[in-house]
Amino acid sequence: MPPAKTLRDAYNAANPTEPLSPGDPRYVDCTDVRGDEDTVRKMFRIISFSDKPTHQLFTGHRGCGKSTELLRLKERLEGDKFYVVYFAADEDLDANDLTYTDLLLSVARRVIAQTSNDEINLGDALKTVETWFAEVVYEQSEWKRVEQELTSQAEIGLPLPKGIPLIGRVLTRLTEQIKTGDEIKKQIRQRLDSKIPQLIGGLNDLLNRADVEVQRAGKKAVTVIVDNLDRVTRKDLGDGRTSHDALFIEHGDQLCALRCHTIYTVPISMMYGLSARDLGGIFDRAQVLPMIKSHEPQVSGGGPSPAGVQRLRDIIGRRIDVGVLCEPEAVEYFCQACGGHPRDLMTLVRNSIEYVEDENQPRPITLAAARRAEGQLVSAFARMIPEDYFEKLVAVHQTNKIKKDDDHQKMLFSQSVLEYADEPDEAGSDTEKEPWHDVHPAVQKLKSFREALNERSRPAVES
Numbered sequence: 001m002p003p004a005k006t007l008r009d010a011y012n013a014a015n016p017t018e019p020l021s022p023g024d025p026r027y028v029d030c031t032d033v034r035g036d037e038d039t040v041r042k043m044f045r046i047i048s049f050s051d052k053p054t055h056q057l058f059t060g061h062r063g064c065g066k067s068t069e070l071l072r073l074k075e076r077l078e079g080d081k082f083y084v085v086y087f088a089a090d091e092d093l094d095a096n097d098l099t100y101t102d103l104l105l106s107v108a109r110r111v112i113a114q115t116s117n118d119e120i121n122l123g124d125a126l127k128t129v130e131t132w133f134a135e136v137v138y139e140q141s142e143w144k145r146v147e148q149e150l151t152s153q154a155e156i157g158l159p160l161p162k163g164i165p166l167i168g169r170v171l172t173r174l175t176e177q178i179k180t181g182d183e184i185k186k187q188i189r190q191r192l193d194s195k196i197p198q199l200i201g202g203l204n205d206l207l208n209r210a211d212v213e214v215q216r217a218g219k220k221a222v223t224v225i226v227d228n229l230d231r232v233t234r235k236d237l238g239d240g241r242t243s244h245d246a247l248f249i250e251h252g253d254q255l256c257a258l259r260c261h262t263i264y265t266v267p268i269s270m271m272y273g274l275s276a277r278d279l280g281g282i283f284d285r286a287q288v289l290p291m292i293k294s295h296e297p298q299v300s301g302g303g304p305s306p307a308g309v310q311r312l313r314d315i316i317g318r319r320i321d322v323g324v325l326c327e328p329e330a331v332e333y334f335c336q337a338c339g340g341h342p343r344d345l346m347t348l349v350r351n352s353i354e355y356v357e358d359e360n361q362p363r364p365i366t367l368a369a370a371r372r373a374e375g376q377l378v379s380a381f382a383r384m385i386p387e388d389y390f391e392k393l394v395a396v397h398q399t400n401k402i403k404k405d406d407d408h409q410k411m412l413f414s415q416s417v418l419e420y421a422d423e424p425d426e427a428g429s430d431t432e433k434e435p436w437h438d439v440h441p442a443v444q445k446l447k448s449f450r451e452a453l454n455e456r457s458r459p460a461v462e463s
Contacts, residue, residue, distance in 0.1 A: 035421025060289030063343025
Protein backbone atom coordinates (compact mmCIF):
# COMPACT_ATOMS: atom_id res chain seq x y z
CA MET A 1 0.00 0.00 0.00
CA PRO A 2 2.14 2.92 -1.23
CA PRO A 3 1.59 6.42 0.20
CA ALA A 4 -1.25 8.32 -1.47
CA LYS A 5 -0.30 10.72 -4.25
CA THR A 6 -3.72 12.24 -4.91
CA LEU A 7 -5.95 14.23 -2.59
CA ARG A 8 -8.75 11.71 -2.96
CA ASP A 9 -6.50 8.81 -1.98
CA ALA A 10 -4.97 10.90 0.82
CA TYR A 11 -8.40 11.65 2.25
CA ASN A 12 -9.15 7.95 2.56
CA ALA A 13 -5.65 7.02 3.71
CA ALA A 14 -5.97 9.49 6.59
CA ASN A 15 -9.10 7.84 7.99
CA PRO A 16 -8.76 8.68 11.72
CA THR A 17 -11.03 5.89 13.00
CA GLU A 18 -9.43 2.93 11.23
CA PRO A 19 -7.20 0.70 13.41
CA LEU A 20 -4.30 -0.88 11.56
CA SER A 21 -4.15 -4.63 11.12
CA PRO A 22 -0.95 -6.49 12.03
CA GLY A 23 1.57 -6.26 9.21
CA ASP A 24 0.03 -3.08 7.75
CA PRO A 25 2.92 -1.13 6.17
CA ARG A 26 1.45 2.09 7.57
CA TYR A 27 2.22 1.00 11.13
CA VAL A 28 4.91 3.01 12.93
CA ASP A 29 6.42 1.64 16.14
CA CYS A 30 6.25 4.49 18.65
CA THR A 31 7.35 2.55 21.73
CA ASP A 32 10.44 4.69 22.29
CA VAL A 33 8.40 7.92 22.38
CA ARG A 34 5.67 6.50 24.61
CA GLY A 35 7.94 5.94 27.61
CA ASP A 36 9.71 2.93 26.06
CA GLU A 37 7.09 0.51 27.44
CA ASP A 38 6.15 -2.33 25.07
CA THR A 39 2.58 -2.85 26.26
CA VAL A 40 1.90 -5.68 23.82
CA ARG A 41 4.89 -7.65 25.06
CA LYS A 42 3.91 -7.10 28.70
CA MET A 43 0.29 -8.18 28.22
CA PHE A 44 1.42 -11.19 26.18
CA ARG A 45 3.92 -12.24 28.82
CA ILE A 46 1.37 -12.01 31.66
CA ILE A 47 -1.00 -14.28 29.74
CA SER A 48 1.60 -16.73 28.45
CA PHE A 49 3.42 -17.10 31.78
CA SER A 50 0.38 -17.59 34.02
CA ASP A 51 -1.03 -21.01 34.88
CA LYS A 52 -4.35 -19.43 35.87
CA PRO A 53 -6.73 -17.05 34.06
CA THR A 54 -5.58 -13.44 34.18
CA HIS A 55 -7.74 -10.31 34.04
CA GLN A 56 -6.04 -7.19 32.70
CA LEU A 57 -7.03 -3.63 31.86
CA PHE A 58 -5.66 -1.66 28.93
CA THR A 59 -6.08 2.10 28.80
CA GLY A 60 -5.06 5.28 27.04
CA HIS A 61 -6.85 8.22 25.49
CA ARG A 62 -9.42 7.40 22.81
CA GLY A 63 -7.68 7.39 19.46
CA CYS A 64 -4.18 6.90 20.84
CA GLY A 65 -3.76 3.56 19.07
CA LYS A 66 -5.08 0.99 21.57
CA SER A 67 -7.08 -0.98 18.99
CA THR A 68 -4.06 -1.26 16.71
CA GLU A 69 -1.95 -2.55 19.62
CA LEU A 70 -4.66 -5.01 20.71
CA LEU A 71 -4.83 -6.42 17.18
CA ARG A 72 -1.06 -6.89 17.33
CA LEU A 73 -1.47 -8.66 20.67
CA LYS A 74 -4.16 -10.89 19.18
CA GLU A 75 -1.83 -11.90 16.36
CA ARG A 76 1.01 -12.60 18.80
CA LEU A 77 -1.20 -14.72 21.04
CA GLU A 78 -2.56 -16.68 18.08
CA GLY A 79 1.02 -17.21 16.90
CA ASP A 80 1.64 -18.83 20.28
CA LYS A 81 -1.49 -20.99 19.75
CA PHE A 82 -3.84 -19.19 22.11
CA TYR A 83 -7.49 -19.15 21.05
CA VAL A 84 -8.48 -15.47 20.96
CA VAL A 85 -12.00 -14.00 20.90
CA TYR A 86 -11.64 -10.28 20.09
CA PHE A 87 -14.53 -7.85 19.68
CA ALA A 88 -15.41 -4.17 20.06
CA ALA A 89 -18.08 -3.76 22.75
CA ASP A 90 -19.82 -0.86 21.03
CA GLU A 91 -20.57 -3.04 18.01
CA ASP A 92 -22.93 -5.09 20.21
CA LEU A 93 -23.96 -2.65 22.92
CA ASP A 94 -24.88 0.98 23.57
CA ALA A 95 -21.84 2.86 24.90
CA ASN A 96 -24.18 5.53 26.29
CA ASP A 97 -25.90 3.01 28.54
CA LEU A 98 -23.88 -0.14 29.21
CA THR A 99 -24.00 -2.35 32.30
CA TYR A 100 -21.99 -5.36 33.37
CA THR A 101 -24.90 -7.70 32.57
CA ASP A 102 -24.96 -6.36 29.01
CA LEU A 103 -21.22 -6.98 28.74
CA LEU A 104 -21.45 -10.56 30.04
CA LEU A 105 -24.18 -11.30 27.48
CA SER A 106 -21.98 -9.87 24.74
CA VAL A 107 -19.04 -12.05 25.81
CA ALA A 108 -21.28 -15.13 25.71
CA ARG A 109 -22.61 -14.13 22.28
CA ARG A 110 -19.12 -13.69 20.84
CA VAL A 111 -17.69 -16.88 22.32
CA ILE A 112 -20.57 -18.94 20.93
CA ALA A 113 -20.45 -17.24 17.52
CA GLN A 114 -16.71 -17.69 17.06
CA THR A 115 -16.54 -21.27 18.29
CA SER A 116 -19.46 -22.13 16.00
CA ASN A 117 -17.73 -20.54 13.02
CA ASP A 118 -14.58 -22.49 13.88
CA GLU A 119 -16.60 -25.71 14.26
CA ILE A 120 -15.66 -26.13 17.91
CA ASN A 121 -18.34 -28.26 19.56
CA LEU A 122 -19.47 -26.89 22.93
CA GLY A 123 -21.89 -29.78 23.34
CA ASP A 124 -24.15 -29.97 26.37
CA ALA A 125 -22.89 -26.62 27.69
CA LEU A 126 -24.85 -24.90 24.91
CA LYS A 127 -28.07 -26.75 25.74
CA THR A 128 -27.71 -26.00 29.45
CA VAL A 129 -27.31 -22.27 28.82
CA GLU A 130 -30.18 -22.33 26.32
CA THR A 131 -32.51 -23.97 28.86
CA TRP A 132 -31.50 -21.45 31.52
CA PHE A 133 -32.27 -18.49 29.27
CA ALA A 134 -35.62 -20.01 28.35
CA GLU A 135 -36.54 -20.19 32.06
CA VAL A 136 -35.06 -16.91 33.32
CA VAL A 137 -35.30 -14.38 30.50
CA TYR A 138 -38.42 -15.67 28.77
CA GLU A 139 -41.67 -17.14 29.98
CA GLN A 140 -42.49 -20.55 28.51
CA SER A 141 -45.04 -19.28 25.99
CA GLU A 142 -42.77 -16.42 24.99
CA TRP A 143 -39.81 -18.78 24.58
CA LYS A 144 -41.72 -21.00 22.14
CA ARG A 145 -42.52 -17.99 19.98
CA VAL A 146 -38.91 -16.74 20.07
CA GLU A 147 -37.61 -20.22 19.26
CA GLN A 148 -39.91 -20.52 16.26
CA GLU A 149 -39.00 -17.06 14.95
CA LEU A 150 -35.25 -17.59 15.24
CA THR A 151 -35.41 -21.08 13.75
CA SER A 152 -37.39 -19.77 10.77
CA GLN A 153 -34.99 -16.89 10.27
CA ALA A 154 -32.01 -19.26 10.34
CA GLU A 155 -33.66 -21.52 7.79
CA ILE A 156 -34.08 -18.72 5.28
CA GLY A 157 -30.73 -17.11 6.13
CA LEU A 158 -32.15 -13.93 7.68
CA PRO A 159 -30.98 -12.03 9.59
CA LEU A 160 -28.55 -14.33 11.44
CA PRO A 161 -25.99 -16.83 10.12
CA LYS A 162 -27.48 -20.28 9.75
CA GLY A 163 -24.53 -22.03 11.42
CA ILE A 164 -24.99 -20.25 14.74
CA PRO A 165 -26.80 -22.44 17.31
CA LEU A 166 -30.13 -21.35 18.75
CA ILE A 167 -28.65 -19.92 21.98
CA GLY A 168 -26.19 -17.90 19.89
CA ARG A 169 -29.08 -16.43 17.94
CA VAL A 170 -30.94 -15.72 21.20
CA LEU A 171 -27.95 -13.83 22.60
CA THR A 172 -27.58 -11.86 19.37
CA ARG A 173 -31.23 -10.83 19.58
CA LEU A 174 -30.92 -9.94 23.29
CA THR A 175 -27.87 -7.71 22.82
CA GLU A 176 -29.50 -5.98 19.86
CA GLN A 177 -32.66 -5.39 21.91
CA ILE A 178 -30.56 -3.99 24.77
CA LYS A 179 -28.81 -1.68 22.34
CA THR A 180 -31.95 -0.29 20.74
CA GLY A 181 -34.97 -0.68 23.05
CA ASP A 182 -35.44 1.08 26.39
CA GLU A 183 -38.34 -0.91 27.82
CA ILE A 184 -37.15 -4.36 26.84
CA LYS A 185 -33.65 -3.38 28.00
CA LYS A 186 -35.04 -2.76 31.50
CA GLN A 187 -36.95 -6.03 31.49
CA ILE A 188 -33.92 -8.09 30.46
CA ARG A 189 -31.67 -6.43 33.02
CA GLN A 190 -34.20 -6.88 35.84
CA ARG A 191 -34.58 -10.58 35.07
CA LEU A 192 -30.82 -11.11 34.95
CA ASP A 193 -29.70 -8.98 37.90
CA SER A 194 -30.83 -11.48 40.54
CA LYS A 195 -29.44 -14.42 38.56
CA ILE A 196 -25.91 -13.22 37.86
CA PRO A 197 -24.14 -16.15 39.59
CA GLN A 198 -26.06 -18.55 37.36
CA LEU A 199 -25.29 -16.46 34.25
CA ILE A 200 -21.58 -16.43 35.07
CA GLY A 201 -21.73 -20.13 35.87
CA GLY A 202 -23.26 -20.91 32.49
CA LEU A 203 -20.75 -18.71 30.70
CA ASN A 204 -17.91 -20.42 32.53
CA ASP A 205 -19.30 -23.81 31.49
CA LEU A 206 -19.07 -22.61 27.89
CA LEU A 207 -15.53 -21.32 28.40
CA ASN A 208 -14.41 -24.53 30.13
CA ARG A 209 -15.80 -26.64 27.31
CA ALA A 210 -14.18 -24.34 24.75
CA ASP A 211 -10.85 -24.67 26.58
CA VAL A 212 -11.06 -28.46 26.45
CA GLU A 213 -11.94 -28.50 22.75
CA VAL A 214 -9.31 -25.99 21.60
CA GLN A 215 -6.64 -27.85 23.55
CA ARG A 216 -7.69 -31.06 21.83
CA ALA A 217 -7.03 -29.21 18.59
CA GLY A 218 -3.52 -28.36 19.74
CA LYS A 219 -4.20 -24.82 20.94
CA LYS A 220 -3.79 -23.12 24.29
CA ALA A 221 -6.25 -21.36 26.60
CA VAL A 222 -9.16 -19.18 25.49
CA THR A 223 -8.47 -15.43 25.73
CA VAL A 224 -11.20 -12.78 25.44
CA ILE A 225 -10.25 -9.21 24.44
CA VAL A 226 -12.99 -6.59 24.74
CA ASP A 227 -12.11 -3.35 22.96
CA ASN A 228 -13.76 0.12 23.02
CA LEU A 229 -15.02 -0.01 26.61
CA ASP A 230 -13.10 3.23 27.10
CA ARG A 231 -15.88 4.84 25.03
CA VAL A 232 -18.54 4.12 27.66
CA THR A 233 -20.17 7.44 28.55
CA ARG A 234 -19.16 8.89 31.90
CA LYS A 235 -22.38 9.62 33.80
CA ASP A 236 -22.80 11.00 37.30
CA LEU A 237 -24.88 8.48 39.27
CA GLY A 238 -24.91 10.50 42.51
CA ASP A 239 -23.11 9.95 45.82
CA GLY A 240 -19.79 10.46 44.06
CA ARG A 241 -20.36 7.44 41.79
CA THR A 242 -20.04 7.36 38.02
CA SER A 243 -21.12 4.90 35.35
CA HIS A 244 -17.45 3.95 35.01
CA ASP A 245 -17.29 3.07 38.71
CA ALA A 246 -20.45 0.97 38.39
CA LEU A 247 -19.05 -1.06 35.49
CA PHE A 248 -15.42 -1.59 36.45
CA ILE A 249 -15.34 -1.29 40.26
CA GLU A 250 -18.75 -2.17 41.67
CA HIS A 251 -19.00 -5.09 39.26
CA GLY A 252 -15.34 -5.67 38.53
CA ASP A 253 -15.42 -8.93 40.49
CA GLN A 254 -18.08 -10.25 38.11
CA LEU A 255 -15.95 -9.27 35.09
CA CYS A 256 -13.02 -11.10 36.67
CA ALA A 257 -15.12 -14.18 37.46
CA LEU A 258 -14.79 -15.48 33.89
CA ARG A 259 -12.54 -18.52 33.78
CA CYS A 260 -10.43 -17.38 30.87
CA HIS A 261 -7.78 -14.75 30.21
CA THR A 262 -9.52 -11.40 29.69
CA ILE A 263 -8.41 -7.93 28.65
CA TYR A 264 -10.85 -5.03 29.00
CA THR A 265 -10.18 -1.51 27.76
CA VAL A 266 -10.97 1.12 30.39
CA PRO A 267 -11.17 4.95 30.37
CA ILE A 268 -7.82 6.53 31.26
CA SER A 269 -9.58 8.79 33.78
CA MET A 270 -10.03 5.76 36.03
CA MET A 271 -6.27 5.49 36.52
CA TYR A 272 -6.43 8.47 38.88
CA GLY A 273 -7.98 9.05 42.29
CA LEU A 274 -9.54 6.40 44.49
CA SER A 275 -10.75 4.45 41.45
CA ALA A 276 -7.15 3.57 40.55
CA ARG A 277 -6.59 1.97 43.95
CA ASP A 278 -9.88 0.08 43.72
CA LEU A 279 -9.10 -1.23 40.24
CA GLY A 280 -5.71 -2.40 41.44
CA GLY A 281 -7.42 -4.56 44.05
CA ILE A 282 -9.72 -6.19 41.48
CA PHE A 283 -7.76 -6.67 38.25
CA ASP A 284 -4.34 -8.28 37.87
CA ARG A 285 -2.73 -5.46 35.96
CA ALA A 286 -3.46 -2.21 34.14
CA GLN A 287 -1.36 -1.20 31.15
CA VAL A 288 -1.33 2.42 29.93
CA LEU A 289 -0.58 3.54 26.36
CA PRO A 290 0.47 7.22 26.62
CA MET A 291 0.46 9.80 23.87
CA ILE A 292 3.40 10.17 21.50
CA LYS A 293 5.78 12.63 23.13
CA SER A 294 5.54 15.50 20.65
CA HIS A 295 7.08 18.06 23.00
CA GLU A 296 9.02 18.40 26.25
CA PRO A 297 7.18 19.20 29.49
CA GLN A 298 6.83 22.85 30.37
CA VAL A 299 8.70 22.34 33.66
CA SER A 300 11.73 21.21 31.62
CA GLY A 301 11.65 24.21 29.32
CA GLY A 302 9.14 22.98 26.74
CA GLY A 303 9.84 22.91 23.01
CA PRO A 304 9.44 20.12 20.43
CA SER A 305 10.68 16.61 21.18
CA PRO A 306 12.71 15.65 18.07
CA ALA A 307 12.16 11.88 18.31
CA GLY A 308 8.41 12.21 18.88
CA VAL A 309 7.97 14.73 16.08
CA GLN A 310 9.86 12.39 13.74
CA ARG A 311 7.48 9.52 14.58
CA LEU A 312 4.53 11.78 13.80
CA ARG A 313 6.13 12.70 10.47
CA ASP A 314 6.58 8.98 9.81
CA ILE A 315 2.91 8.30 10.54
CA ILE A 316 1.87 10.92 7.98
CA GLY A 317 4.51 9.81 5.48
CA ARG A 318 3.42 6.15 5.58
CA ARG A 319 -0.07 7.20 4.51
CA ILE A 320 0.41 10.09 2.10
CA ASP A 321 3.26 11.22 -0.13
CA VAL A 322 4.13 14.44 1.67
CA GLY A 323 6.66 15.41 -1.01
CA VAL A 324 3.86 15.52 -3.56
CA LEU A 325 0.95 16.75 -1.47
CA CYS A 326 2.19 18.78 1.53
CA GLU A 327 4.15 21.92 2.16
CA PRO A 328 6.88 21.08 4.71
CA GLU A 329 5.51 23.78 7.00
CA ALA A 330 2.10 22.08 6.97
CA VAL A 331 3.58 18.76 8.05
CA GLU A 332 5.39 20.40 10.96
CA TYR A 333 2.22 22.24 11.92
CA PHE A 334 0.23 18.98 12.02
CA CYS A 335 2.84 17.39 14.29
CA GLN A 336 2.65 20.20 16.84
CA ALA A 337 -1.08 20.88 16.62
CA CYS A 338 -2.09 17.27 17.37
CA GLY A 339 -0.24 17.10 20.68
CA GLY A 340 1.06 13.63 19.85
CA HIS A 341 -2.49 12.28 19.46
CA PRO A 342 -2.51 9.90 16.43
CA ARG A 343 -6.23 10.21 15.73
CA ASP A 344 -6.12 14.01 15.93
CA LEU A 345 -3.10 13.95 13.63
CA MET A 346 -5.08 12.07 10.98
CA THR A 347 -8.13 14.26 11.59
CA LEU A 348 -6.05 17.38 10.95
CA VAL A 349 -4.61 15.93 7.74
CA ARG A 350 -8.03 14.86 6.48
CA ASN A 351 -9.72 18.15 7.42
CA SER A 352 -6.95 20.15 5.74
CA ILE A 353 -7.80 18.45 2.44
CA GLU A 354 -11.24 20.04 2.67
CA TYR A 355 -9.55 23.47 2.68
CA VAL A 356 -7.26 22.94 -0.31
CA GLU A 357 -7.82 25.91 -2.63
CA ASP A 358 -6.11 24.65 -5.77
CA GLU A 359 -5.96 20.88 -6.27
CA ASN A 360 -3.62 21.23 -9.24
CA GLN A 361 -0.88 23.25 -7.59
CA PRO A 362 2.28 21.51 -6.35
CA ARG A 363 1.91 20.49 -2.70
CA PRO A 364 -1.72 21.60 -2.40
CA ILE A 365 -1.95 20.92 1.37
CA THR A 366 -0.61 24.27 2.50
CA LEU A 367 0.17 25.76 5.89
CA ALA A 368 -2.97 27.88 5.51
CA ALA A 369 -5.07 24.72 5.00
CA ALA A 370 -3.44 23.11 8.04
CA ARG A 371 -4.28 26.11 10.21
CA ARG A 372 -7.90 26.10 9.06
CA ALA A 373 -8.12 22.38 9.85
CA GLU A 374 -6.84 23.09 13.35
CA GLY A 375 -9.59 25.68 13.71
CA GLN A 376 -12.19 22.89 13.56
CA LEU A 377 -10.50 21.11 16.45
CA VAL A 378 -10.25 24.33 18.46
CA SER A 379 -13.96 25.03 17.90
CA ALA A 380 -14.90 21.53 19.10
CA PHE A 381 -13.09 22.11 22.41
CA ALA A 382 -14.57 25.61 22.72
CA ARG A 383 -18.07 24.15 22.71
CA MET A 384 -17.17 21.51 25.29
CA ILE A 385 -15.05 23.00 28.08
CA PRO A 386 -16.77 24.79 31.01
CA GLU A 387 -15.44 28.27 31.73
CA ASP A 388 -14.49 27.44 35.30
CA TYR A 389 -12.04 24.78 34.05
CA PHE A 390 -9.57 27.15 32.40
CA GLU A 391 -7.75 28.20 35.55
CA LYS A 392 -7.22 24.53 36.37
CA LEU A 393 -6.11 23.80 32.81
CA VAL A 394 -3.50 26.56 33.02
CA ALA A 395 -2.20 25.03 36.24
CA VAL A 396 -1.86 21.66 34.50
CA HIS A 397 0.01 23.28 31.62
CA GLN A 398 2.46 25.09 33.90
CA THR A 399 3.13 22.22 36.30
CA ASN A 400 2.59 19.23 33.99
CA LYS A 401 0.66 17.59 36.82
CA ILE A 402 -3.00 16.85 37.45
CA LYS A 403 -4.93 16.55 40.66
CA LYS A 404 -6.69 13.29 41.45
CA ASP A 405 -10.15 14.83 41.63
CA ASP A 406 -13.32 14.56 39.58
CA ASP A 407 -12.69 17.67 37.45
CA HIS A 408 -9.27 16.47 36.33
CA GLN A 409 -10.65 13.00 35.61
CA LYS A 410 -13.21 14.67 33.32
CA MET A 411 -10.38 16.60 31.60
CA LEU A 412 -8.58 13.33 30.90
CA PHE A 413 -11.75 11.65 29.64
CA SER A 414 -12.57 14.59 27.34
CA GLN A 415 -8.92 14.71 26.13
CA SER A 416 -8.52 18.37 26.94
CA VAL A 417 -5.60 17.07 29.05
CA LEU A 418 -3.28 14.40 27.61
CA GLU A 419 -0.92 11.97 29.32
CA TYR A 420 2.72 11.48 28.26
CA ALA A 421 5.66 9.42 29.47
CA ASP A 422 9.40 10.08 29.37
CA GLU A 423 11.91 7.44 28.41
CA PRO A 424 13.49 5.66 31.43
CA ASP A 425 16.73 6.86 32.96
CA GLU A 426 20.09 5.28 32.24
CA ALA A 427 20.43 1.59 33.06
CA GLY A 428 20.86 1.05 36.76
CA SER A 429 18.37 3.69 37.89
CA ASP A 430 15.85 2.30 40.37
CA THR A 431 13.49 5.27 40.00
CA GLU A 432 10.37 4.65 37.90
CA LYS A 433 9.39 7.58 35.71
CA GLU A 434 6.02 9.11 36.53
CA PRO A 435 3.70 10.13 33.69
CA TRP A 436 3.27 13.83 33.02
CA HIS A 437 0.39 15.79 31.57
CA ASP A 438 -0.27 18.77 29.37
CA VAL A 439 -3.19 20.62 27.89
CA HIS A 440 -4.10 19.73 24.31
CA PRO A 441 -2.56 22.31 21.93
CA ALA A 442 -6.01 23.08 20.49
CA VAL A 443 -7.26 24.01 23.98
CA GLN A 444 -4.25 26.28 24.41
CA LYS A 445 -5.47 28.26 21.39
CA LEU A 446 -8.75 29.16 23.08
CA LYS A 447 -9.21 32.77 24.17
CA SER A 448 -10.37 31.71 27.64
CA PHE A 449 -7.23 29.65 28.14
CA ARG A 450 -4.93 32.48 27.02
CA GLU A 451 -6.72 34.94 29.32
CA ALA A 452 -6.39 32.56 32.28
CA LEU A 453 -2.73 32.01 31.44
CA ASN A 454 -2.05 35.76 31.33
CA GLU A 455 -3.88 36.25 34.63
CA ARG A 456 -1.90 33.48 36.34
CA SER A 457 1.39 34.81 34.94
CA ARG A 458 0.74 38.37 36.05
CA PRO A 459 2.97 39.42 39.00
CA ALA A 460 1.15 39.84 42.28
CA VAL A 461 0.58 43.51 43.20
CA GLU A 462 1.80 44.43 46.67
CA SER A 463 -0.79 46.12 48.84
